[in-house]
Amino acid sequence: MGIRERIKRVWRRGAPALERGLRAVPTVNRRLEARYEEMLVPLEASLKPYRGDYPAYSRLPEQGRDRAAILGEIEELKEREEARWRDGFVSGAVYHGDAEHIDFLNRVYALTSQSNPLHADVWPSAAKYEAEIVAMTADMLGGSHAAAGEPVCGTVSSGGTESILLAMKTYRDRARAERGITRPEMVVPISAHAAFDKAADYFGIKMVRVPLDGDYRADVAAARRAITRNTIVMVGSAPCFPYGVIDPIEKLSALAQSRGIGFHTDACLGGFVLPWAADLGYAVPPFDFRLPGVTSMSADTHKYGYAAKGTSVVLYRGPALRRYQYFTATDWPGGLYFSPTFAGSRPGALSAACWAALVSLGRDGYREATRRILLTADEIRQGIAATPGLRLLGHSLFVHAFTSDEVDIYRVLEAMSRRGWSLNGLHRPACVHICVTLRHTQPGIGHTPSVAQRFVADLRAAVEEVRAHPNEKGEMAPVYGLAASLPLRGVVSDILERYVDTLYKV
Numbered sequence: 001m002g003i004r005e006r007i008k009r010v011w012r013r014g015a016p017a018l019e020r021g022l023r024a025v026p027t028v029n030r031r032l033e034a035r036y037e038e039m040l041v042p043l044e045a046s047l048k049p050y051r052g053d054y055p056a057y058s059r060l061p062e063q064g065r066d067r068a069a070i071l072g073e074i075e076e077l078k079e080r081e082e083a084r085w086r087d088g089f090v091s092g093a094v095y096h097g098d099a100e101h102i103d104f105l106n107r108v109y110a111l112t113s114q115s116n117p118l119h120a121d122v123w124p125s126a127a128k129y130e131a132e133i134v135a136m137t138a139d140m141l142g143g144s145h146a147a148a149g150e151p152v153c154g155t156v157s158s159g160g161t162e163s164i165l166l167a168m169k170t171y172r173d174r175a176r177a178e179r180g181i182t183r184p185e186m187v188v189p190i191s192a193h194a195a196f197d198k199a200a201d202y203f204g205i206k207m208v209r210v211p212l213d214g215d216y217r218a219d220v221a222a223a224r225r226a227i228t229r230n231t232i233v234m235v236g237s238a239p240c241f242p243y244g245v246i247d248p249i250e251k252l253s254a255l256a257q258s259r260g261i262g263f264h265t266d267a268c269l270g271g272f273v274l275p276w277a278a279d280l281g282y283a284v285p286p287f288d289f290r291l292p293g294v295t296s297m298s299a300d301t302h303k304y305g306y307a308a309k310g311t312s313v314v315l316y317r318g319p320a321l322r323r324y325q326y327f328t329a330t331d332w333p334g335g336l337y338f339s340p341t342f343a344g345s346r347p348g349a350l351s352a353a354c355w356a357a358l359v360s361l362g363r364d365g366y367r368e369a370t371r372r373i374l375l376t377a378d379e380i381r382q383g384i385a386a387t388p389g390l391r392l393l394g395h396s397l398f399v400h401a402f403t404s405d406e407v408d409i410y411r412v413l414e415a416m417s418r419r420g421w422s423l424n425g426l427h428r429p430a431c432v433h434i435c436v437t438l439r440h441t442q443p444g445i446g447h448t449p450s451v452a453q454r455f456v457a458d459l460r461a462a463v464e465e466v467r468a469h470p471n472e473k474g475e476m477a478p479v480y481g482l483a484a485s486l487p488l489r490g491v492v493s494d495i496l497e498r499y500v501d502t503l504y505k506v
């Protein structure tokens with residue numbers, strides 16, 4: 001190890017303690033708080049654009065307002081916000097968004113808005129919808145290849161994060177019950193979603209991070225070295241959120257299986273794309289229950305499943321594993337209680353709308369949507385590759401991350417924002433990504449370019465603009481840069497917490 005690497009290590013170990021010590025000094029703390037306040041002032045204005053234009057309530061209105069007036073106000077806010085995502089300026093976020101599809105889901109929601117799966121006796125339809133959502137998703141993800149004694153099963157959750165939290169809790173509880181593990185560890189690629197950090201934090205599981213290889217995929221040899229007697233689960237993404245690349249799931253899951261450890265494939269993003277991509281002849285490495293070592297998966301119906309926001313599916317190899325997810329209370333005076341997921345009462349209407357999305361699209365619909373998305377994503381990828389000064393990260397299918405060795409990529413991000421785009425700024429390494437959805441597949445009409453053509457033209461112009469003004473700093477670019485490079489991560493975390501505080505200001 002070189003001297004620089006040694007100093008870095010000492011710093012990395014010592015910095016958190018040093019930081020805690022510094023922040024315990026009242027004057028330091030006061031100065032930090034004052035600085036945070038200053039930093040958040042410009043952000044607050046942009047987060048609260050409706051102040052002044054509309055009444056703001058910090059207490060219930062004395063008399064209830066007129067329904068028509070309320071609807072009018074909500075209609076106006078919707079109008080202000082709709083064009084940006086509708087016209088394809090936003091990365092990810094709205095995955096389908098065609099007006100007829102939305103109207104259809106809204107009708108289903110309206111028909112079922114009172115439904116609560118917690119009361120399966122009152123709304124057996126809710127249980128039917130959820131059972132079928134799980135079955136259809138399992139079938140799509142190689143469920144029929146599982147051994148007869150261990151059929152793939154699962155539950156509906158409120159989103160990808162909940163699916164991941166549930167799976168990690170399930171492995172923690174199984175390891176405690178079956179192997180007596182009280183200091184559980186999880187082996188997770190650094191590119192895996194932050195929801196895994198959240199799970200580690202919530203459930204007291206030690207997070208062991210696996211570095212990536214040159215193609216931004218989890219390094220299998222490093223994953224092998226990270227396993228200990230306390231490892232309860234290993235993770236891979238298909239694909240990961242930051243770079244859109246698929247981890248070597250076949251090797252990772254075989255490794256987990258050979259050590260008797262569970263393996264979770266996070267297909268939140270790719271679950272409803274990759275099966276159809278494979279059908280269409282794209283080279284998709286195996287990632288699902290076809291691999292015997294894969295013991296659980298997450299797949300988001302509210303992303304490429306084209307359901308409304310608020311549903312996802314978590315799947316398990318066999319009901320014995322799934323039971324570790326459930327909660328039961330047998331002594332509560334409120335009666336015998338059980339719930340499959342974290343929530344008690346749940347919105348049955350979202351499950352009904354999810355079911356309706358799945359069966360209204362069908363295999364044909366998903367295959368066709370995937371075909372359009374992958375064609376557009378390829379056009380966008382080629383456009384990025386052909387833009388002088390930009391460099392793509394990894395071999396991605398429909399989420400493309402890019403950086404620059406010549407210009408500040410965060411200033412490019414800003415220049416794109418000025419052109420109306422909402423892309424994702426990523427760090428460590430600094431890059432930007434676009435997650436291609438059906439919104440980006442809109443064709444050109446007459447002299448109006450297609451969304452993909454507009455993206456590529458705007459990107460080229462943005463890079464040129466930054467290149468032409470090398471000495472400008474930009475507004476948000478330094479914030480991104482600071483957040484990525486600041487050694488005191490606690491300070492960055494403080495700022496994020498105060499940002500969240502701001503969201504809750506009236």
Ligand SMILES: *Cc1c(COP(=O)(O)O)cnc(C)c1O
Pocket residue numbers: 159160161162164193195237239240241266267268269300312
């Ligand atoms: C979106 C996503 C998640 C988390 O999903 P939410 O629905 O935002 O909670 C997890 N993993 C991957 C790969 C994702 O893209």
